[in-house]
Amino acid sequence: MSKKYDVPYKMYLEEKEIPKKWYNVRSDMKVKQAPLLNPGTLQPMGAADLSPVFCEELVAQELDDATAYYDIPDEIHDFYKIYRPSPLMHAEYLEKALDTPAHIFYKFEGNNTSGSHKLNSALAQAYYAKKQGLKGVTTETGAGQWGTALSMACAFFGLDCKVYMVKVSYEQKPFRREVMRTYGAEVTPSPSDTTNIGREILKAHPGTTGSLGCAISEAVEVAVTNEGYRYVLGSVLNQVLLHQSVIGLETKAACDKYGIKPDMIIGCAGGGSNLGGLIAPFMGEKLRGEADYDIIAVEPASCPSFTRGKYVYDFCDTGMVTPLAKMYTLGHDFIPSANHAGGLRFHGMSPVLSQLYHDGYMRAVSVEQTEVFKAAELFARTEGILPAPESSHAIRTAIDEALKCKETGEEKTIVFGLTGTGYFDMVAYEQFNNGTMNDYIPTDEDLAKGFASIPKRSDGSYIE
Amino acid sequence: MSKKYDVPYKMYLEEKEIPKKWYNVRSDMKVKQAPLLNPGTLQPMGAADLSPVFCEELVAQELDDATAYYDIPDEIHDFYKIYRPSPLMHAEYLEKALDTPAHIFYKFEGNNTSGSHKLNSALAQAYYAKKQGLKGVTTETGAGQWGTALSMACAFFGLDCKVYMVKVSYEQKPFRREVMRTYGAEVTPSPSDTTNIGREILKAHPGTTGSLGCAISEAVEVAVTNEGYRYVLGSVLNQVLLHQSVIGLETKAACDKYGIKPDMIIGCAGGGSNLGGLIAPFMGEKLRGEADYDIIAVEPASCPSFTRGKYVYDFCDTGMVTPLAKMYTLGHDFIPSANHAGGLRFHGMSPVLSQLYHDGYMRAVSVEQTEVFKAAELFARTEGILPAPESSHAIRTAIDEALKCKETGEEKTIVFGLTGTGYFDMVAYEQFNNGTMNDYIPTDEDLAKGFASIPKRSDGSYIE
Numbered sequence: 001m002s003k004k005y006d007v008p009y010k011m012y013l014e015e016k017e018i019p020k021k022w023y024n025v026r027s028d029m030k031v032k033q034a035p036l037l038n039p040g041t042l043q044p045m046g047a048a049d050l051s052p053v054f055c056e057e058l059v060a061q062e063l064d065d066a067t068a069y070y071d072i073p074d075e076i077h078d079f080y081k082i083y084r085p086s087p088l089m090h091a092e093y094l095e096k097a098l099d100t101p102a103h104i105f106y107k108f109e110g111n112n113t114s115g116s117h118k119l120n121s122a123l124a125q126a127y128y129a130k131k132q133g134l135k136g137v138t139t140e141t142g143a144g145q146w147g148t149a150l151s152m153a154c155a156f157f158g159l160d161c162k163v164y165m166v167k168v169s170y171e172q173k174p175f176r177r178e179v180m181r182t183y184g185a186e187v188t189p190s191p192s193d194t195t196n197i198g199r200e201i202l203k204a205h206p207g208t209t210g211s212l213g214c215a216i217s218e219a220v221e222v223a224v225t226n227e228g229y230r231y232v233l234g235s236v237l238n239q240v241l242l243h244q245s246v247i248g249l250e251t252k253a254a255c256d257k258y259g260i261k262p263d264m265i266i267g268c269a270g271g272g273s274n275l276g277g278l279i280a281p282f283m284g285e286k287l288r289g290e291a292d293y294d295i296i297a298v299e300p301a302s303c304p305s306f307t308r309g310k311y312v313y314d315f316c317d318t319g320m321v322t323p324l325a326k327m328y329t330l331g332h333d334f335i336p337s338a339n340h341a342g343g344l345r346f347h348g349m350s351p352v353l354s355q356l357y358h359d360g361y362m363r364a365v366s367v368e369q370t371e372v373f374k375a376a377e378l379f380a381r382t383e384g385i386l387p388a389p390e391s392s393h394a395i396r397t398a399i400d401e402a403l404k405c406k407e408t409g410e411e412k413t414i415v416f417g418l419t420g421t422g423y424f425d426m427v428a429y430e431q432f433n434n435g436t437m438n439d440y441i442p443t444d445e446d447l448a449k450g451f452a453s454i455p456k457r458s459d460g461s462y463i464e
Numbered sequence: 465m466s467k468k469y470d471v472p473y474k475m476y477l478e479e480k481e482i483p484k485k486w487y488n489v490r491s492d493m494k495v496k497q498a499p500l501l502n503p504g505t506l507q508p509m510g511a512a513d514l515s516p517v518f519c520e521e522l523v524a525q526e527l528d529d530a531t532a533y534y535d536i537p538d539e540i541h542d543f544y545k546i547y548r549p550s551p552l553m554h555a556e557y558l559e560k561a562l563d564t565p566a567h568i569f570y571k572f573e574g575n576n577t578s579g580s581h582k583l584n585s586a587l588a589q590a591y592y593a594k595k596q597g598l599k600g601v602t603t604e605t606g607a608g609q610w611g612t613a614l615s616m617a618c619a620f621f622g623l624d625c626k627v628y629m630v631k632v633s634y635e636q637k638p639f640r641r642e643v644m645r646t647y648g649a650e651v652t653p654s655p656s657d658t659t660n661i662g663r664e665i666l667k668a669h670p671g672t673t674g675s676l677g678c679a680i681s682e683a684v685e686v687a688v689t690n691e692g693y694r695y696v697l698g699s700v701l702n703q704v705l706l707h708q709s710v711i712g713l714e715t716k717a718a719c720d721k722y723g724i725k726p727d728m729i730i731g732c733a734g735g736g737s738n739l740g741g742l743i744a745p746f747m748g749e750k751l752r753g754e755a756d757y758d759i760i761a762v763e764p765a766s767c768p769s770f771t772r773g774k775y776v777y778d779f780c781d782t783g784m785v786t787p788l789a790k791m792y793t794l795g796h797d798f799i800p801s802a803n804h805a806g807g808l809r810f811h812g813m814s815p816v817l818s819q820l821y822h823d824g825y826m827r828a829v830s831v832e833q834t835e836v837f838k839a840a841e842l843f844a845r846t847e848g849i850l851p852a853p854e855s856s857h858a859i860r861t862a863i864d865e866a867l868k869c870k871e872t873g874e875e876k877t878i879v880f881g882l883t884g885t886g887y888f889d890m891v892a893y894e895q896f897n898n899g900t901m902n903d904y905i906p907t908d909e910d911l912a913k914g915f916a917s918i919p920k921r922s923d924g925s926y927i928e
Contacts (some may be wrong), residue, residue, distance in 0.1 A: 008479040009545040015472040081473040082557075084850040093546075093620075111575055113850045113885070155845040175890040181897045182844055184897045249550075380646055381619040384546040421577070423887045426639040433645045 004411060005103055007225045007258045009092065012087040017257075019249040020072055020241050025280045026352060027068040028150075028287040031359055033238070033351040034326035037313060039455070042463065045323050047389035053223060055142060055230050057128045061239040070182045070242065072132075079123050079156050083112035084246070084407045088254040091416075092265070093382040095402070102405035104398055106262060107251045107278065108385065113179070114149035114386065116420030117274050118234050122146070125232040126153035135228035136160025140190065140215035143169055143343065144176025145420070156453035162229075164192070164218045165405040176424055190215035197221055198418040213318025213332075213398035220321055228322050235271030236316055236325070236350050244277025251415065252281045262293060264401060266416040268393040269297040269364070270305065270343050272350030286361060295362035296401075297353070298393040300372070302440045303336040305329060306357055306364035308447060313463035324455065324463065327354040334450030335439035341369055341428035342389025347450065367396045368439040373432040375413040378421070388420035389428055468875060469567055469894050471722045473556065477549040481721075483713040484536055486706050490742045490816060492751040495814040495823055497702070498790035501777060501839075506927065509787050517687060519694050525703040535608065539594075543587050543620050547576035548710070551719040553607070557846040559866070566869035568862060569724060570882045571742065572849065574667030577643070578613035580852065580884030581738050585707040586610070590617035599692035600624025604654065604679030607633055607807065608640025609884070610698035615647035625649040626693075628656070628682045631674035640888055648733040654679035661685055661783075677782025677796075680697065684785055700780055700789070700814050708741025715879065716745045726757060727729065728865060730880040731849050732857040733761040733770065733828070734807050736814030742881040743826070749826060749912040752923045759826035760865075761817070762857040764836070766904045767800040768820055769793060769813045770828035772911060778812060778918045779928035788927065791818040798914030801904035805833055805892035806853025831860045832903040837896040838888070851892045852884035853892055 016444030026032060031227060035044035050059045061070070072080075091104040110116035129137050136159050147163040154161035163185050170177055170189035180187050190210045191198040195218040202297060208214075223231035234240065265282055267275035285291040298307055309328040316322040318332050329348040336345045348426055349357075356362055369389075376392035377401070379385070387395060398416040405412050422429065430436040442450075456462055492498060499508035514523045522550060526535070537543075555568040573581035573616035582642040593601050600623050605611030611627040624902055627649050634641055634653035644651050653675045655662040659682040672678075688697035698704065718724060731739035739761055749755040761770055773792040780786040780797050793812040802810045813821075820826055833853075840856035842863070843849070851859060862880040869876050886893065906914075920926055 006732060010479065012476050015474065081849075113844070113848055115887075152848060156848070174894065175887070177892040178894045178897055179850060179887075182850065182893050183840055284611060377646055380577070381648060384543075384577055384616060384620070386646065423639070424577075424641075426642040429646050430638065430642045433642055 001053050005090065007090055007260070009090050011088040011090070011254045011258055012076040012256070013250060013254055015081050015251060017078050018077065018085050019067040019253070020244050022072055023069055023249060023280050023284060024064065024067055024242050024349070025245070025283050026065040026238065029355065030282050031355060032065045033355040036323040036325055037317065039320070039324050053220060053231050054133050055118060055125070055128045055134065057131070058125060058239050059244055059463040060235060062319070065371045073127060076123055076127050081118065082452045085250050086111055088251055091383055094379060097378065097382045098399060098402050098406065100402040100406045101400040101409060102152065103413045104402055105415045107247060107415065108418045110385070110388065110418060110421035111221065114145065114152055115423060116145050116149065117244060117247060117277065118149035119152060120277065121240045121273065122149035122153040122235060123242040126157050126159055127151065128376065129232070130157040134230055136162060137230055137232045138162045138164070138219040138223045139232050140164045140219045142212050143173055143424070144164050144180065147185065147187070148176050148179050149234070150232065151180040151185035154185065155183040162222060163187045164190040164351050166212055166215050168192055173424070188300050190218050192218060195221045210365050211318060216317045217319040217321045231278055235273040235307060236344070236348065236351055240273045241276035241280065241350060241352055247274070247279035247417065248280040248282060251278065255415070261413055263412045264294040264296065264414045264417040266296045266298060266394050266397050266401070266414065268344060268354055268390050268417070268419060269299050269349065269353070271276060271348070272353040274417055274419045276350050276353050283356065283361060294334040296397060297357065297362055298397045299364060299366050300336070300340060300393060301366040301368045302340045302442065303330065303345050303347070304366045305347065307366045309360055310451060310454065310462065311354060312454060316348060322336040323399045325351050326350045326464070328357065329454060330447060331450030333453030339438045339440040341431070341437070342425055343388050343413045344393065365397055367393055368441070370432070370437050370439050372396045373437060374427070383420065385424045387418060388422045391419045394418070469554065470725060471554055473554050473650050473734050475552040475554070475718045475722055477546050477714060477718055477721070481717060482541065482544050482549050483710050483717070485750060486536055487533055487709045487713060487744050488528065488531055488691060488706050489709070489747050490529040490702065492748050493819065496821060497819040498530045500686040500787040500789055503779065503784070510535040517684060517695050519592045519596050519598065520590070521595065522589060522703050525702060539592060539645055540587055540591050543617070546711060547583065549714050550575055552715055555847055558843060561842065562863060562866050562870065564866040564870040565873060565875045565876045566866040567875065568710040568866055569879045571678045571879065572712060572882045573711060574849070574852065575881060578609065580609050580613065581618060581708060581711060581741065582610050582613035584710055585698060585704045585737065586613035586617040586740065590614065590621050590623055593694055593696070594623050596623040598623070598694055598820060600626060601629070601694055601696045602626045602683040602687045604628045604676060604683045606630050606676050607888070608644065609807065610680055611649065611651070612640050612697070614696065615644040615649035618649065619647040626686060627651045628654040628679040630654055630676055630679050654682050656682060667719035671835045675782060679782045681783040681785045695911050699737040699810070700812065703814055704737045704815055705740035705744065705814060708737050709744035710743040711738070711741040711881065712746060715742065719879070722835045725877055726879040727876045728760065728878045730760045730762060730858050730861050730865070730878065732808060732854050732881070732883060733763050733813065733817070734810070734854065735810045736817040736882045738881055740817050741805050747820065747825060758863060761826060761828040762861045763822065763828060763830050763831040764800070764808050764857060766804045767794065767904065768830045769809070769811065771830045774926065775818060775822055776917065777920060780812060789815050790928070791815045792821065793918060794911060795917040797913030797917030803902045803904040805895065805901070806889055808854050808857065813831050829861055831857055832905070834896070834901050834903055836860045837901060848880065851882060852886045853889050854883070855883040858882070876891045902907070903905055
């Protein structure tokens, strides 16, 4: 272990050093991401199309590719100071265990009750909903990480929060459901009889345990049919990447303060909210030609949007209620194997990250889940923190890169994003501890089935 | 809300400000706590009696009432820096919600994977076991908080860790069990067929779901019958209070750094490990006549050792394998009602805290659990952190005292200990959210049954 960096183990910025502005990486992209399209007309969605579903200021943020910096409102700083700045950690015990000349740092976003970085955007979206004078917001949640974050934010701002939770999770994963209820959210198992779409699905499939697509449809229906409500979403959208830029801005500020010069920035990627936030200011430097970084997106081999998907227009959800987005996609009907543990199971990817990847500004790797959990175990035992399965994808790749440095003797500086803790993911850890966890890599035939669901023009071509 | 304190919301000391020494409050007690007695001979236990069960240096700490400060070994600091210093938080949103002139601060010990302050002593005990050249340690655990902390510490120091977990918890609360296994601990449901006492109990009670007393007996048997093993315990003992003094020393250092002058220090009390650690340096000042503080122990009304117990010698465990300790006790057969949620269910109390309470240096209050969960809910919604049920006892009393200030107009400064997070306690929160949580206060008859188990001399008198 080299002594290149003489820094504290946990690097906390001071409260007054929390970023005052979000950075909009789109402002520095020479080639912008493709716009969202109306699935009926294939015309770009404007503010008028999006405003019935989303809050006004969030729609403006969604559509704004030009403004580089957004002032962060004081009310959001009031909440930030409860859990931010999050620490940048020097993983010196992991370095020691690997006996690598590499220097490993991680930005830890799990030190809040929601257990992940999701709170950064939940907070912003709840704030703008409150500012608009709304009564409440609706959303869907699978395992409950996003729903928990939104519940906390709504409790803070005094906003009603209606969460549609996939029924199988509602019943089998009651802990996050109860966290949401403790924060005052109304949690409804989906499909439910509270919506038209829910009632239709229940009639057609009486015993169904639900799906994320169905929960999205219910949450959107409630938002557009109830006065004073809007729908909010925790990933994929441009606005979410803007809010999540606070992760990268803090990381960069801590690196600058402590003299850390990253060669490599690694983040896990599901819909892209964490990765997009973590890399934002570094990508900005790269886009402006001011610095170069090796930026790596890590995805599960069982849901390989970047590494095996198509870069075309597709629906963001299984239920086809969302606009079309141009992104790396496995097809909106693609569902990862039931063997797949944890999140990162989204079939698509943030359009912004998709464009940046397409243009060669970042690379992507896929990793298998038993290897991911081996990395998680080593990390837990050396660094203390029990990581979320999602975050452990980034740990796996950070370890792999550090081991490559051991072979080559290179003293690279690696920064990765630790998005959250695994306290609510112990069923997956149990499988790993018992040796009953399996890997699953979709065959080309499996992928072909997913691709078949991607919408096509009448001439049979993809919409690009 | 007054502006008396212009301090950050989260007050982090720097890594170099982590205490270098533990403080031994016994050194300043004019009347020392009574010694542990051999239950057979009623003679004080010396090093020779304790060493077959406990590590040598820990035995020395246990018996040392004179040394005021102990140097904290470097190896313990190596682990401290992963999760310490813990923050002292200014509960300004709780103050605002209560509309109180009081100033409320809390020391948050839950920001580590074990989720509580227990790690402070687990770490020290694992270190001394390693230093002695032992192979491993054994312990018991109920819900798993202590076992988790010990597993983390053993993983860090490369020590074998055998945890006997009460069978009903092993089966019904698998999450903490899996956290322990992830850290490499061997977790055995108790009673088991790995010990003589376990086999006897299984033979006598084939369907038993176990008890903490039985798990203690198994862990002690394994420690004394296997070469290179010792038994470790997470509360009650003098050595544990010594290790936990790091909580109070950091709290005091942060108070001094930021100009905070506590009038009142509040902590929850089960066996006393958190309370004893939190108050240590403040109690020292009080014992030396240098300052005065209103120190309050908060216990559940369903397990009221301080407020309704007897101050006499009793066994520390239901199984009567431990020495006798002079302490406030409800009788070692006393078991809180099944309605009781969370920890703090110990029938006795730290002998040191018992003596201090007996001598009037602190007071005690008891609180009912639905009121405790109301406080927890308010705290979660205003301050973000979802508190452990144990910690929420201290929150309840802090709120009650702040509301008294609202009546009187007093601007008191309240510091309380937030020992941990409630992520693994969502079953209790679910009961509260559903309105199915009950209070239970033992009747005098209930208490009489517990008192009947307290050992007596042949003349029928208690051992005092």
